[in-house]
Amino acid sequence: MIPLTIFTTLLVIISFIVDRKKTIKGIQKGLKQFLKILPTLLSVIIIISIVLFFVSDKFLMEFLGKEAGLGAYISAAVIGSVSLLPGFIAYPLAGFLVQSGVSYSVIAVFITTLMMVGILTIPIEARYFGLKTTIIRNVLSFIGAIIVGTVMAFIYYLI
Amino acid sequence: MKAFLKKHKFDFPIIMVFVLFVGSSFYFNYGPGKQILKDNFWMFFKEMILVLPVMFILIGLFDVWIPKERIKKHIGEASGIKGMFLVMLLAFIQAGPLYAAFPVAYLLWKKGCSPVNVFIYISAFTTAKIPMLTFEIGFLGLKFSLLRILITIPVFILIGIIMGRYFKRNKCKINEG
Incomplete structure (x- = not known):
């Protein structure tokens, strides 16, 4: 988990230095996709949590x-x-x-x-x-x- | 906003009922409800909230920086065995739950990865992630892990080929999610 975060942070910094606009666009694109799927993710992990209880x-x-x-x-x-x-x-x-x-x-x-x-x-x-x-x-x-x-x-x- | 609500017409009611359930469990000190939240939900939520935003940022960066031609050349229709090998490698070095593979699959497909390779990627992702292998070997032994992986690889390549053919014949699409 931590390696992935470090790797991503480094990439974001490098990307930002090379092209600020492109970087912001990329991050926005990614996070927008995340927010779009988030309610489905939440409802699925709720169901899984309840099933696992049994x-x-x-x-x-x-x-x-x-x-x-x-x-x-x-x-x-x-x-x-x-x-x-x-x-x-x-x-x-x-x-x-x-x-x-x-x-x-x-x-x-x-x-x-x-x-x-x-x-x-x-x-x-x-x-x-x-x-x-x-x-x-x-x-x-x-x-x-x-x-x-x-x-x-x-x-x-x-x- | 309306389209967003419609798309999640089952999700929001589930989330709302769960919030009410957990809230009242704490209010009335109902054990099972508290346990579901603390032991199970929290574990999955942590896994999701730690891994996914980072992954989606990577996906977004990949999307704006990597040109389609390059992906197409290496893992597209004409990439053959080398393409299969590359998607497997990509899958093996990742971490996270199965559902983390789907947005990556969408991106790969959009950038020109062949359907066969998309499905091999998903199966490979579920079979042998290197970060998870240390766990598997620790608890089940090297012999078990090696055998399981060696037996699983041909099976999932076959599944990938079948799925890829089906996908193409029916002109399927992968959506943004």
Whole structure:
């Protein structure tokens, strides 16, 4: 986070020295786009916050745990698709799940869907790509995540 | 202003209900409501408000400084494997949540990046950001991370190609947001 801010600040300064007018125009353009999407962002993170309240560690263990079998993959894919977690929360959680006995291939499905499929962020994605393209991309990514998990299941414990 | 309100016709009611909910949770000391705000909403809000304005400033600068021809040449229709490699590299060095990839995708597309590369960019962005890899390796191990990435790359290139073809055939567009 901090490197990005430093990098941007440097770029703004250099850009400002080279061409003041152009820099102001660029910053205005960028911030205008941000304000335009802000209400959608806010309403999406509100929904995510409420959904996450119901998805506790205990809830995840119950659905992804050792005895859950094939159901564990399906649960991992569904829960991963619906939720959205920043990496600094998702990875410690995944580490905890592995230690509690959840298999690595289930975790692979969970992590992949968590990142590539965003059902709750569809309103944001649709603003840019349109609803149809957004749904197709999410469905394809969902299938892709299942493939990744399946291949992981075959390979991870072999090598 | 009217168009803006119409575009967000679902967003503003959600925000208003949430403000009321959180306000009354604090007033009546309702635990779950306070927890949703403090633990969950605040975390996402912080992530958004720290990353996105900076990113949008970068996007704006990129927009005014980088000429279309250059983007087209490197990651446009005729850029082939090299173009794919470049968008993947661009995605890997970034940070932030999935929704931060969409405005960048719009800008790339506007500047002449091919649809296939736009979709490869989005998938790559979600799969392996270098800042996040240190976390992944720390908690799940190097073997897991490497395998996951190696298996995921061909899958998302395939998704990119399918999406790109669909996009072109249907003459789709990416909007400003």
